[in-house]
Amino acid sequence: GESVGLHLPTLSVQEGDNSIINCAYSNSASDYFIWYKQESGKGPQFIIDIRSNMDKRQGQRVTVLLNKTVKHLSLQIAATQPGDSAVYFCAENDQAGTALIFGKGTTLSVSS
């Protein structure tokens, strides 16, 4: 399952599917991007980050893609599991030590 192009507030997938969550950012000067996972009633949890001098970065089961031309960021989750169900936020930063600007979250629901 995936949400391609425009940001979608919700994404429902089956366990084992690959998920793609999209995010558009606004500041062309941003040089650092992060994906956070937030479970209900908890704080945002760091997943993966990428700097503007890269276009792809891989972690464990997750990949972040950055397209600076269209100011688009995506998070790919491989073999999605029920424990991946949460709200996912992208965030951008144009200077170390300053505030993060969060995008609209996407609620990922994974069914068994």
Add this chain to the structure above:
Amino acid sequence: AAGVIQSPRHLIKEKRETATLKCYPIPRHDTVYWYQQGPGQDPQFLISFYEKMQSDKGSIPDRFSAQQFSDYHSELNMSSLELGDSALYFCASSGRDRDLYEQYFGPGTRLTVT
């Protein structure tokens, strides 16, 4: 590994009362950030401190103030509370021991104003 600690975890106040939220950053982190998250909303930046000095300011109401102490913990003081202040308040910290860009969030304080 030690994480960001926030207290209290839950707080119920009445309108026009005051509230103080506390944040203890990850050891050796010198920068603290405060965010407010309303129901179903994305976190909104309020204010940040680096080495006990205010470093960045966002959409923090004039009724709110904050400071960072010599041990790097921070407190967010909220006065004349309004119903609209009901939200989750997160503290995040960053430091030069890892990467100043990386902000690690605490579990949050849920404030309910009645």
